[in-house]
Amino acid sequence: MRSPFVYDTRELGRRPGSMREDHLDVPAPAGWELGLVKVPAGAPVVIEARFESVMEGVLVTATAEVPISAECGRCLDPIETSVSVPVQELFAYEPDPEDDEAPTLTGDQLDLEPVVRDAVVLALPLNPLCDPDCEGLCPGCGARLADVEPDHAHDEIDPRWAALALLKDSNAGSDPEEK
Ligand SMILES: [Zn+2]
Numbered sequence: 242m243r244s245p246f247v248y249d250t251r252e253l254g255r256r257p258g259s260m261r262e263d264h265l266d267v268p269a270p271a272g273w274e275l276g277l278v279k280v281p282a283g284a285p286v287v288i289e290a291r292f293e294s295v296m297e298g299v300l301v302t303a304t305a306e307v308p309i310s311a312e313c314g315r316c317l318d319p320i321e322t323s324v325s326v327p328v329q330e331l332f333a334y335e336p337d338p339e340d341d342e343a344p345t346l347t348g349d350q351l352d353l354e355p356v357v358r359d360a361v362v363l364a365l366p367l368n369p370l371c372d373p374d375c376e377g378l379c380p381g382c383g384a385r386l387a388d389v390e391p392d393h394a395h396d397e398i399d400p401r402w403a404a405l406a407l408l409k410d411s412n413a414g415s416d417p418e419e420k
């Protein structure tokens with residue numbers, strides 16, 4: 242069975258100037274991720290694409306709307322959001338002898354998966370926040386500052402928590418129990 246990311250350009254034809262627009266609803270493959278930020282496997286990816294026949298091949302201009310899941314870099318809360326990623330790629334009719342990675346049509350078919358994946362991985366947020374104003378965690382006890390009373394305070398800051406809060410701020414992936 243061919244990948245749902247494979248698009249058949251037969252109806253587009255090879256006459257430069259012809260154009261088709263299409264909409265693809267495809268499940269995200271596993272492995273679209275960067276650190277703790279990822280596209281859940283099987284999540285719906287919506288691609289709005291324009292296919293244009295040009296001299297050398299087929300030019301694809303698309304927008305991929307992709308769900309992502311992550312953890313807030315400050316308070317570690319789970320985040321479910323989505324990114325909209327622009328994609329543009331020329332799929333050549335003939336393989337490029339200088340560059341065997343260059344996207345090429347296979348017969349009339351082109352595979353959008355590698356180009357969409359590369360664009361999505363580049364667009365994933367490096368340090369996502371649950372809210373731009375997320376206050377993060379209390380350096381005194383590790384509680385989410387959004388959840389505590391406004392006058393929440395500690396007489397003495399436990400140095401272990403202070404160190405941990407700094408660590409969490411610099412690395413959202415750290416496990417508090419990790420030794
Ligand atoms: Zn947060």
Ligand SMILES: [Zn+2]
Nearest residue numbers: 379381382383
């Ligand atoms: Zn506290």
